[in-house]
Amino acid sequence: MLPVSPSALGGVRFDRSLWLAYVSANRVFGDTVTEVLNTDEDNVWVHDYHLMLLPTFLRRRSYRMYRTLPVREEILRALLNSDLVGFHTFDYARHFLSCCSRMLGIDYESKRGYIGLEYYGRTVSIKILPVGIDMGQLETLMLQFEGRTVLLGVDDMDLFKGISLKFLAMGQLLEEHQEWRGRAVLVQIANPARSEGKDVQEVHEEMLMVAEKINNRFGTADYQPIILINRTVPTYEKVAYYAIAECCVVNAVRDGMNLVPYKYTVCRQWSPALGGKPKKSMIVVSEFIGCSPSLSGAIRVNPWNVDAVADAMNLAIKMPEPEKQLRHEKHFKYVTSHDVAYWARSFDQDLQRACRDHFSKRCWGIGFGLCFRVVALGPNFRKLSVERIASDYRKTSSRLILLDYDGTMMPQASENKSPSDEVISVLKSLCSDPKNVVFVVSGRGKDSLSRWFGPVEKLGISAEHGFFTRKSGDAPWETCLLTPDFDWKKMAEPVMRLYMETTDGSSMEHKESAIVWHHQDADPDFGSCQAKELLDHLESVLANEPVVVKRGQHIVEVKPQGVSKGMVVESLISKMSAGGKPPDFILCVGDDRSDEDMFESIVGGPALPAAAKVFACTVGKKPSKAKYYLMTQLTS
Structure with a gap:
């Protein structure tokens, strides 16, 4: 976790020493990359939150730190020194764009399918595309290992993966649907925790306790409803589990991209367990993880709602075979066409597009510390x-x-x-x-x-x-104008007044020739959203009037043409x-x-x-x- 991020479960206080260590680590990466970088020919692709400050260290020549600056602005401005910023889902991108609007007053624009932020004369492109998986590796492994029969969950051992909630849902399934007792088995692969601490230990103990309780309640001498594999599992063994699982359950309460459902889908396609039968698979996925929007055939759940997860598991298992096949086909088509090679190639193409006008501008470095920014100006400015x-x-x-x-x-x-x-x-x-x-x-x-x-x-x-x-x-x-006509004000004023009344902090200004709606004192996100709606509303209402509707900095204005x-x-x-x-x-x-x-x-x-x-x-x-x-x- 970033040292600047408060814990979702306890409000950990900000520790500036951790922040400075984070900055120092990014600086070391910047120094190392700079030593081997050919600025005329090379592109630099920075991955994940660990290196969010790296764009600034690669752009500027002086690495002096100014400790008094608020770190959230530093991170935003550092990222905006990039030419292209990528996100796995629109949900992630939306949070980033919201921060840019609230903290820096920068609104995004969408042109012909591309999202961009105008930042000091440069267009910072925003790309939304989930990462894919390595098809070749999984297909090869599936040919090597055959004959495993498992129902699966694969998660890291941490407090966000919702393993105990999954176990409770399994217990609820067996409680309400007795026909699955002795038949349905949930195998949970729990990857070892990446860190140690009291929180991780408590999660581990809770997981063991819930699994034991459910196994004691529904288990028999030759049947355990929950099989917990609490160790490091090699890739080939995981692939075998993926291949024979009828349903994959991923119900993290909060996660990044999480490629488990992708790997499961591919393994099911090449599974020897299905032989010559039609390929099928079912996925129960948390709505709070990155891959969820791309899995249109999955059953989405709120992991905190144990009853809903149990119902989803039952629905997945009981679903008619043709429906399982259709959903699997839809997922497999997406995963294979959006694999890791496609993801990398697509980002490279958009990076080339984002940088193509660099040589026609002069770029200046402005600001100190992590408030440094690159300003692109015309060659004669x-x-x-x-x-x-x-x-x-x-x-x-x-x-x-x-x-x-x-x-x-x-x-x-x-x-x-x-x-x-x-x-x-x-x-x-x-x-x-x-x-x-x-x-x-x-x-x-x-x-x-x-x-x-x-x-x-x-x-x-x-x-x-x-x-x-x-x-x-x-x-x-x-x-x-020779004959000013202001009848349009009777149409525009009620519309503006409606938006003023429904947008706290906004106001109207009446000029002799124009009417202006101001939203500089409104909530930045809501004000910006309302401004876009008002612009569309007024353009529709005044389409046949001799006026123009313009959106400026924190305003929407209607004035006569010309x-x-x-x-x-x-x-x-x-x-x-x-x-x-x-x-x-x-x-x-x-x-x-x-x-x-x-x-x-x-x-x-x-x-x-x-x-x-x-x-x-x-x-x-x-x-x-x-x-x-x-x-x-x-x-x-």
């Missing part, structure tokens, strides 16, 4: 040079300056949303130059922007993502060009998704003079359509 922009600013005579507000001039986390005296002073200075056209382009409403920037008379403002625009403080507001910050940029450039003063200098600064429309319009919008100096700049070193970045807000 670079930090904005103050000296460069100042030089070009002085040489030009028709300048267009476009500034986002929240996150650009004002930190997103600031409680006081009004601009500081420093911001007002800087804007006044820029606007006082007759060579400058300065606009604040924001998603906020026009009333608050008018009030805040009233002292800057020559400042242009574009509010609600460009729906309202005015050239200066004394100019009237203009809308980007309204975007990109349209504002294109309109301003066109008007300046029509007035005989096409811009020869453009500075556009923003920080979020809506600002990407501005960056895109500068590159692909109205024609600019060939010698125009263009600086599209995002706040923060992150993937963007802008070619430049600043690390902090403009006023920092």
Whole structure:
């Protein structure tokens, strides 16, 4: 068990020394792999929870530890330094994706059957495929050993395998169905425990006690209902048991993949005990183990419900032969087509797909300790040079300056949303130059922007993502639509209100041109789920309305078609060009998704003079359509 995982049966306290030992072990693996790794040609495939930190140690050059970081975030960020993360079942993947959403605010996207997480410009692919078994080894062994007659359970000796619960179910079967007394035998192979301790000893003693009680109750001189093999059993002997078992019972209360049912199915197919008869097999499997979803013909049970397990065992034994054959055929077809070779080949193919665009990007290492992460950026993306922009600013005579507000001039986390005296002073200075056209382009409403920037008379403002625009403080507001139609609000508002009322922590924002549903204060998983549902609901309800429904960071917004910050940029450039003063200098600064429309319009919008100096700049070193970045807000 990971030293960071609390025990399910007792709440073991976190021991940092064990965590640091875990980190050190991963570091040793990282050092060793790095010594032999050819980074241009080799792929690295990391298996299981023992090495969850290894991707970070292979990605970064410095191995210094920062002990103050919360270890769960460290593990998540370490795994996200991989290109492909694989899970045996969707249930496992779902927990991982939920952690990414709750702790890091990263939601997954599904595109054409592939699941991916966008993480600092890289797509971390998620693959779900259970591991297979080695067909060749089992088939060879089955030809070598013949003639064993057994009914089987195969489990490790630990507290999660549910062996005692299985024995109790066997006793319940014999109690309720007397026809099986003297006929049904459960052979339990108990592999030796991998560790020692009080918990393991108690489980072992309980198992012996329950087996003895049931054997005393239903056994005779020549019949034991439970045969316990409490020793190391070689593979060839296990194969013999698999081959002759009518039913395999795997009822762990919690487990990983557990390949026992796969091995059992293959052995039954090649069993000499069946001779030339139709092949058949039955599986009773716990719903809490990894292989359960892939066994569509198995009888799934809750291992804690002893009566249900007993009923499942009875159903499996009494099931008509044709039904047993059909279920076996279904399982065997899956197991043979999804063997270990298929599993490895499939992962290799998806890893190649996940890495194919690596050479078209520049990757940067950011952060310290296990919060280190790899950021993938465009090849021409670079930090904005103050000296460069100042030089070009002085040489030009028709300048267009476009500034986002929240996150650009004002930190997103600031409680006081009004601009500081420093911001007002800087804007006044820029606007006082007759060579400058300065606009604040924001998603906020026009009333608050008018009030805040009233002292800057020559400042242009574009509010609600460009729906309202005015050239200066004394100019009237203009809308980007000739005949605005807001009848759609009567349809959208009740739908949003329903989701607000059923999602604790969410809220609605009414703008003159749009309605926004916010869920940043809701439960991350539920809020994200509700946002997806709301998006689908609104798109269906408003399918014939002149609006667009967009999902942003913690929001779902409905606004008129044709309204975007990109349209504002294109309109301003066109008007300046029509007035005989096409811009020869453009500075556009923003920080979020809506600002990407501005960056895109500068590159692909109205024609600019060939010698125009263009600086599209995002706040923060992150993937963007802008070619430049600043690390902090403009006023920092």
